[in-house]
Amino acid sequence: QVQLVESGGGFVQAGGSLKLSCAASGRTFSITGMGWFRQAPGKEREFVAGISASGISTNYADSVKGRFTISRDNAKNTLYLQMTSLKPEDTAVYYCGLGRSVRAPTTTDSVHSWGQGTQVTVSS
Numbered sequence: 595q596v597q598l599v600e601s602g603g604g605f606v607q608a609g610g611s612l613k614l615s616c617a618a619s620g621r622t623f624s625i626t627g628m629g630w631f632r633q634a635p636g637k638e639r640e641f642v643a644g645i646s647a648s649g650i651s652t653n654y655a656d657s658v659k660g661r662f663t664i665s666r667d668n669a670k671n672t673l674y675l676q677m678t679s680l681k682p683e684d685t686a687v688y689y690c691g692l693g694r695s696v697r698a699p700t701t702t703d704s705v706h707s708w709g710q711g712t713q714v715t716v717s718s
Contacts (some may be wrong), residue, residue: 663675
């Protein structure tokens with residue numbers, strides 16, 4: 595059973611940056627695609643970024659392309675999301691998700707396990 599723990603969220607002004615981390619326990623991290631998703635109040639959880647098990651392949655939602663970068667360190671069992679040029683519409687709870695295969699999960703249905711989430715608030 596893999597456990598995922600996110601950290602790094604906080605309060606930032608528009609245009610600022612944050613780096614989220616997701617620490618994973620268990621032996622399956624390095625052979626499984628991972629993703630970041632977010633959920634704003636009153637909205638459904640949506641895909642933000644995904645990365646394959648090897649880290650070679652990445653995917654991004656159009657809304658964050660060019661501003662966010664997903665990466666992983668398999669030796670440390672840790673997933674990252676570097677967020678720059680943050681906008682108020684990026685405000686949400688951010689969740690990391692363990693996929694069901696080596697490919698990056700890009701839908702909530704393709705996520706096997708979720709972390710507890712970390713709040714990101716961007717003020718205008």
